Amino acid sequence: MNLTNDTLAKNILRVVAYFDLFDYPLTAKQIFQFLPQNSVSTDDVNNAVARLVDSRMLYAEGGYFYLPSSNINIVQQRVENERRAKRKLAIARCVSAFIKRFPFVRAVFLTGSLSKHVSPLASDIDFMVVTAKGRLWICRTLLTAFRRIFLFGSRKFFCTNYYVTENGYLHSRQNIYTALEVATTKVVWNESAFAEFQLRNGWIKEFLPNYIPETEKNLLLSPSRSVIQRWCESLLEIFPLHRLENALMEIHRRHWQKKFHQVGNKRFEIMFMISPDTSACWSNDHQQPVLVQYHRKLSSLGLE
Template structure:
């Protein structure tokens, strides 16, 4: 057993459930343990807190804040939708993984947690070779156009090169995104990225294991021979000029379109487009829920 005070552990469990509640997402006991905020507790300690039914609501295997039991049905419905989306998300992820200079592809966002709705985007985080991020992005967007014809909305909203895998923003939201993302290819790069972002353990100290591929799907293999062959002409000097041209024109346009969002950032090594300020909205919604928990979600006495 770890040396964790009961008060701090209880506060952390509430915080963990409140964060998930922002996404209308009840948690199982193993998920509460994995995403326990800021405290490294044992499975037994977490289960002991969850066993007190005066503090939380439990529906089947799921735990919620009191009064939020209806989100269990929301999660079940979204899980069914995610199940239908995953096959295509994995297939297109494997296609992207075979593009020149792509070194890692991971599913992020709502689909990574099986918490998506009809018509939602498939979000990817992509790691590329240095000096070819914007070339890669153009190729990925070409794949996205073909996917659109099949009714699949691909959103490669976060690309970094292998020089920029140590993320500059340290927050609970970013820690969750890293811990939840499901790598489809480039496991060595994924492991290195987790190592470089060791600060995650300050927020999610139990989220150490690599998430499994859902529904029996397989990860992509290592770089193919065709991929290596395609990279040869794209290393020529003319390809350098093409990269600079694509970077300049896209950075100008994206910066103009997303100038109001501090979450967006564009450079030779990073293309981070978050026009809806999602991270900021999550922080605000979490603060509201924590205030509600503090005011009204206190332990209640059992009736004799």
């Protein structure tokens, strides 16, 4: 099959190649959703996929498509990870119901592998927590204290490594990696906040023009706020929280700078986002390595 003038086929291979980095075969529907090209129909994509399979440039198994160079057990692995994810999604919903009761929490989203309905054996349950403005670092400190005291520091079911206020919805790092992470984020509590999050990150359409976010109703919690939360917030407002908020942000900054002093300033800025409206801690940041591997794979396939 000659790909020289077949833009659609090349873009399909680019999509499959990206997810191959995660041993994640795609369905035809997913290929269409993640395609970096619009003005094509699902039939166009299905026909192009069929041609790629016929020419052995893609393999097909059980409705999933992957590269010939992929892990031989890639489909079985996805099926097993999906089965494991079903159990973890129920846990994630319960944990979210707990998180939403903490003071100053305004929305809870699901991120990471579980938001893509897969759960590798060693994966955590990752949450993105939206907080009230001017209270992000207080909220983070309370949730971190709970995890360290009552869960002995375990992140397995309680990994809250990304916090934003509504002013921090816009993702500053705009590339294919972050576009896919934003697109696959799932709302568990507060649909209106999630709609605003998606609206602010409309830039992902540059990378994923066919993607339409879907709310999974079975994940959603009641939209109402907890009476306990309201009571706790009223009690806490007695104290000078503005000064406490600023102090906690600087305490976190100094702690992380001391702990990761060996990585250098440039690497530190990639690993952490520290501001009044954003707190992100990606000490095992995968973004840059994934992008490097992706471009290498595209080059090996002649798709650069």
